Amino acid sequence: MTRKLLLFDIDGTLLDTGGAGGASLLDAAEEVLQVSRDDLPPLDLAGATDAGVIKKLFNDAKQTWVAERAQAFHMAYLARLRHRLHDESFDGRLLDGVESLLASLRGHDGFVLGLLTGNLRRGAELKLQRFGIDHHFMDGGFGDDAEHRNDIGPFALQRMIAASGQTFTPEQVIVIGDTPKDIACAHALGARCLAVATGKFGYASLSGLEAWTVLNDLSQTERVMALLQGH
């Protein structure tokens, strides 16, 4: 049978790290770039990629981006993220309906689940593992693949084809995300976007961007399942 490919964004769509992700990026900036977080402009993380954000941090700190230093930044960020995700002050959560939706999708053989996220692959794993939901996703495209979100889609698609042993036409692919950049990324891939207003952008601001569907959240499992199963 032909299955649909669902490509999930992480932050603002599946979960909220309660600021742990952004804080860990700033920790790494202080450690690797020798700059105070107070001297940096606010991070704009919605729909961004870690590679893009890190390059901008180098620029904001007036430092030259070179691959080895970027790698050192990645390592520092991931170490800080691991720490913050398991610190007693951690204030993150899975977003409404996510657990129930993933359980329903798991019991349904019509879908293949992957990721399309700006997180570094290892950062994505750490965040999903924190909530015990990493096993739902076969593979995906990540923030290590490209600096711009639209360029990550093809990586996600190719890896999911390899992992699932099935090819997917654009009509069979649904990107699920919380920002205008997720909608644009879906369009770049020729796919549909199910946009959810659980991140920084409200229902009104996501409407009118030609998403296939906009929902306030993923809390109505049966309704979401019916939408995903429809044509």
Ligand SMILES: [Mg+2]
């Ligand atoms: Mg997001």
